[in-house]
Amino acid sequence: MFIKLFCGGDGNFLIVKFNYSSLIVEKLKKINDSRYIKSKNYWQIPGDRKVLKKLFFLFKNEEVKLDESLLRFKNCNMIINKKYNDLLKEYTKVIKLSGYSTHTYKNYLCHLKRFILYSEGKLISIRQRDIESYLLYLLEIRNCSHSYVNQAISAIKLFYKKVLNENQIDINLTRPKKKKRLPKVLSLNEIKKVIQITHNLKHKTILVFIYSSGLRVSEVVKIKMNHIDIERKMLRVPQSKGKKDRYTILSDTALLYLRAYRSKYKIYEWLFPGRGEKHLSVRSVQKIFKKAVSKANIKKDVSVHSLRHSFATHLLENGTDIRYIQEFLGHKSTKTTEIYTHVSKAQYKKIKSPLDQLLKNQ
DSSP states (O other): OEEEEEEETTTTEEEEEOSOOHHHHHHHHTSTTOEEETTTTEEEEEOSHHHHHHHHHHTTTSEEEEOGGGGGSTTHHHHHHHHSHHHHHHHHHHHHHTTOOHHHHHHHHHHHHHHHHHTTTOOTTOOHHHHHHHHHIIIIISOOOHHHHHHHHHHHHHIIIIISOOGGGGTTOOOOOOOOOOOOOOOHHHHHHHHHHOOSHHHHHHHHHHHHHTOOHHHHTTOBGGGEETTTTEEEEEEETTTEEEEEEOOHHHHHHHHHHHHHSOOSSBSSBOSTTSBOOHHHHHHHHHHHHHHTTOOSOOOTHHHHHHHHHHHHHTTOOHHHHHHHHTOSSHHHHGGGGGTOOTTGGGOOOHHHHHHHTO
16 A cells, blocks of 8 residues: 655645555544545645654555655655655765765755655666656756756766665766856946945945955855955955865955945954854845846846856956966866857957948948
């Protein structure tokens, strides 16, 4: 016998479906506020944590299948953790020992949990074609990006190779090619508008630092005062992407904003503190930028990361050697940095359209 769990409504309750069994019905009746919805032929139970604990206790001898709709359920993590606790603990240990960043660690766990729900928990008996079916589902049904699907492949392969020791799963998992997109860049005038329209000094200083030094949003929120070398006008970015330290430039203007900011705000550990003893969240900075772009009436589809792209592009247009830009951005290879040559207008200005020459001779 088995029951299958679905997410109900807006994620606040669970739907239980099963082939009729008086034994299952008797167990469901023991759960407070459970009720049979006759018109839809399923049972509905509350979604709180106490109910979930009782559900898994009552059905410990039956198979509990999980539907993908549970991703919308507020206590989805508790359900998956309850059923796959040992496997997830082992997977967590593998990710951490592999030296992945916190961001990648969270993403890999989420990818595995989504795959668990899609496969209805058939992790042990899974076959190659089941995984390939899931990848097609991500690409064709959910319209996920190729980068997203590539990361899903990496997460699933790591689980089977390191946790279940299933090396055969590694075969024929072809990675979809990444779409090549040019970075979205703001003009100097648009950067000026974004900064000037932001009146909150803390918010303004954050945006100034991102553009001044070409920072990722995850890097700016973690700045500490001892990362800033005022004499050399440099900013140390410790353990950034790829687990490496780097130095980048810090402008005179950014230092002026820093001085004004420090005279107004007390700085303890983080330059840009959030709630309690934590630094400001990435999401908060994204909201700050989005609000500023809207107020500045900029219609481009840009994100806070566009400030970093703009930093690199404007340096290139000013004649800065691409190898220095590579160092400032923390790129492993100049090939990554070369993408900015495709959006820089410095060289394009020298090229004349043949139409101009044609009309000139008339």
